[in-house]
Amino acid sequence: MKMKAILAAIAATAALFIGVAQADGLTDSAKAGKPIRIGFAHEIPWAYPGDKNEPLGFANALAVGVLKSMGYTNIEPVVTDWGGLIPGLQAGRFDIITGGMYITGKRCKNVAFAEPMGKFGNAFIVKKGNPKGIQNYKDIKEKDATMVTVSGYVNVDEALKEGVPESKIMQVPGPTELLAAVRAGRADAGASNYFDAKNLAASASDEIEVTDPAALPDWTNNWVAIAFKPEDKDFLKAYNEAQAKYLGSPEMLEAVGKFQYTKAQLPGDAKSEWICANR
Known part of the structure; x- marks a missing residue:
């Protein structure tokens, strides 16, 4: 019995170790309390910096609202030009692109999009x-x-x-x-x-x-979504689950309504996987 108990303890420890090892970098970093760096360009009303570099615009408002609902409030804005968003994410200068980016097949080869947050022309x-x-x-x-x-x-x-x-x-x-x-x-x-x-x-x-x-x-017509590094799969999954609850809620519509987003821009039923294949 003693040997069985020891083997059971070893198995449990190994399982725990594997679970931790499989967590992605952004999940580990965010749970450790490190800031989640959001990257965006100066694109009114989508995403832009305020007078004190605070993240404004409806794409930022939605992303910050979803992250807050996940328990993450340590957010660090990183402003760059539009052309630097995907290279900046790939280079690790920030963790998430919140800049109001259309989902396209070309971009899907370089980033992992969350489910769409809106549809625009x-x-x-x-x-x-x-x-x-x-x-x-x-x-x-x-x-x-x-x-x-x-x-x-x-x-x-x-x-x-x-x-x-x-x-x-x-x-x-x-x-x-x-x-x-x-x-x-x-x-x-x-x-x-x-x-x-x-x-x-x-x-x-x-x-x-x-x-x-x-x-x-x-x-x-295109769908917009928040973008992540492809390797941050665990965080993306958790983000999608939280966004599904937040999207279209009175709290969300109030937050984004300050920046011209209305119910008319809600994304409908399209999924990022389909959009990546068809845009």
């Missing part, structure tokens, strides 16, 4: 009166127009898919440069998500207007 900014009559990518192609977008945005691949020549696609570091290119006439249209386009146009309402997002093909 795109639009163009153009000069007042839309002098070239641009409403969609085919207009850009047929009218030999020049389009500007932010490097790393899905609009590049969308335009190429619609037949816009690469030579007619200008890529810039961020939304400020996108607006400047259209205002200066270096580009005929600026492609972005609808929220960004609307905010850019509002900042230059005497010169700029937004096209109708419904004029773009339905397949350009």
